[in-house]
Amino acid sequence: MSSSNQDQYKTLLSGGIAGMCSKTTVAPLDRIKILFQAHNSHYKNLGVWSGLNAIRKNEGFMALYKGNGAQMVRIFPYAAIQFTAFEQYKKTFKSFLGTDTVLGAFAVKFGAGACAGTTAVTATYPLDTVRARLAFQVKGEHKYKGIIDAFKTIYKSEGGLLALYRGFIPTLCGIFPYAGCSFYSFETLKNLCMLYLPSYTCETCAENTGGLVLLLPAKLVCGGFAGAVAQIVSYPLDVTRRRMQLAMMDQETAKFAQSMWGTLKMTYKENGIVRGLYRGMSTNFYRAGPMFAVSFSTFELMKQLLGLDTGSS
Secondary structure (H helix, E strand, O other), X not given: OOHHHHHHHHHHHHHHHHHHHHHHHOHHHHHHHHHHHOOOOOOOOOOHHHHHHHHHHHHOHHHHHOOHXXXXXXXXXXXXXXXXXXXXXXXXXXXXXXXXXXXHHHHHHHHHHHHHHHHHHHHHHHHHHHHHHHHHOOOXXXXXXXXXXXXXXXXXXXXXXXHHOOOHHHHHHHHHHHHHHHHHHHHHHHHHHXXXXXXXXXXXXXXXXXXXXXXHHHHHHHHHHHHHHHHHHHHHHHHHHHHHHOHHHOHHHHHHHOOHHHHHHHHHHHHOHHHHHOOOHHHHHHHHHHHHHHHHHHHHHHHHHOOOOOOOO
């Protein structure tokens, strides 16, 4: 096996493990966010922490992780594809655009991140739909027995493969700026740390390339900030995606299954901006920082462990 192929496999493994670690870290917040976004009748009037406490009391501690099994099945290939695609897109864009100018550097990092996110979400979207359905279920009102049953039921009763891709268009519209901003922010902050604060944020890693690598606290801070920046612009589209994915769970919400614009307009008309388009945003702020911090940090650490270049690029 060539060195290039080995590096690609190592990058896939690093990305997959990073995704699994980050999503498991924030799984309880992921679940309450889904319940809030789709206005679950049992939790819609609660706050983040009261909602988490209610889940624990009503459904048990492990209910905080409901849907996380499907999430793990989805997130390993998603994160592996995303991080690996980012490295490949970055090389390709860099060869065409260069990074000598500010605009060129922005285009390379933002474009590579956006394209990587689009590639990953396209490949794994049906698993995200199933995960959301499982996480939305509450004790005593289960519609699906598990991952396979959810796949079969949605496919057979809701219109085949297209049903598993319901909400895909707003996801694509949202993932492009979301992934682009997150990767661009992290890469930029990492390079700034290496350039201006190397004695505080970096160490020399002779085991790999002899270049600088970020210390763990710096990785966490850069990753957390990147996640916070990325979510603001795309959040209403994330709400739209969830409402479309979960529309067929209840007759009253089936109206959200038709189109992206229809769902956006109805959500705004019925619930407004704060309690509609940005419903669950506070939860997202709690989860985005640690999720991206763990994700990027784990990815960088795995690359170091596997002997890949983690220096400035």
